[in-house]
Amino acid sequence: MISTEALTRGYDDGARGKVRVLDGVGLQIAAGEFVAIVGRSGSGKSTLLHVLGGLDSGFVGEVTVAGTKLAGLSDRALAKFRNESVGFVFQSFHLIQGLSALENVSLPAAFSASEGEAARAKEALARVGLGEKTSRLPSQLSGGERQRVAIARSLFNRPKVLLCDEPTGNLDVQTADEVIALFNSLNAEGLTILAVTHEERLRSAASRVLTLIDGRLV
Ligand SMILES: Nc1ncnc2c1ncn2[C@@H]1O[C@H](COP(=O)(O)OP(=O)(O)O)[C@@H](O)[C@H]1O
Numbered sequence: 001m002i003s004t005e006a007l008t009r010g011y012d013d014g015a016r017g018k019v020r021v022l023d024g025v026g027l028q029i030a031a032g033e034f035v036a037i038v039g040r041s042g043s044g045k046s047t048l049l050h051v052l053g054g055l056d057s058g059f060v061g062e063v064t065v066a067g068t069k070l071a072g073l074s075d076r077a078l079a080k081f082r083n084e085s086v087g088f089v090f091q092s093f094h095l096i097q098g099l100s101a102l103e104n105v106s107l108p109a110a111f112s113a114s115e116g117e118a119a120r121a122k123e124a125l126a127r128v129g130l131g132e133k134t135s136r137l138p139s140q141l142s143g144g145e146r147q148r149v150a151i152a153r154s155l156f157n158r159p160k161v162l163l164c165d166e167p168t169g170n171l172d173v174q175t176a177d178e179v180i181a182l183f184n185s186l187n188a189e190g191l192t193i194l195a196v197t198h199e200e201r202l203r204s205a206a207s208r209v210l211t212l213i214d215g216r217l218v
């Protein structure tokens with residue numbers, strides 16, 4: 001489902017010169033796996049997720065996600081790939097404050113409108129246990145509930161892979177456990193999940209744990 005070979009991402013960092021944030025990463029993740037990648041702050045975790053999710057095309061090497069080779073794709077092709085193949089979950093939820101839970105979840109439809117979107121968004125919210133709170137604004141939801149709305153949004157287009165960047169980083173222990181239980185049940189249904197994290201709870205929920213040190217996978 002995810003394959004990288006000699007994946008390198010460098011930046012020209014002014015006085016420091018060229019910095020290699022990812023340095024020859026080789027990663028193989030099969031369909032249906034739940035993999036955690038751990039590493040210290042600055043080790044390249046977010047950069048790796050951005051490359052795998054088609055948000056950053058400035059890399060060198062081979063990257064294939066859900067059957068799509070990402071190197072050299074046009075912006076348009078990358079947008080299509082993001083829309084059809086991957087879901088993102090971020091530490092800080094990234095919900096739009098003025099929109100209800102339902103509107104946040106069906107937001108992806110605003111860019112490719114089709115029938116039955118509200119029903120599909122409701123279904124996604126029910127899936128994360130928020131079927132009764134679809135009209136709440138983010139400010140009327142707890143942190144754990146906000147993250148579950150964000151997970152529902154990530155599921156809206158039925159992605160093949162879920163990419164999660166410190167998804168429990170802003171949650172207390174109990175709500176983090178709820179979110180982790182949700183990842184486990186989504187994974188049990190066959191969704192491939194890759195999460196980068198500091199958190200022991202999340203790494204012990206994963207079926208495989210990899211470590212990133214200074215842009216190298218060990
Ligand atoms: N646009 C950029 N330009 C220069 N350096 C960057 C840029 N984005 C990230 N970096 C550097 O890449 C390194 C890894 O960043 P990141 O992937 O965010 O790490 P992590 O998510 O593991 O904390 C950091 O040292 C960061 O400063």
Ligand SMILES: [Mg+2]
Pocket residue numbers: 045046047165
């Ligand atoms: Mg990060």
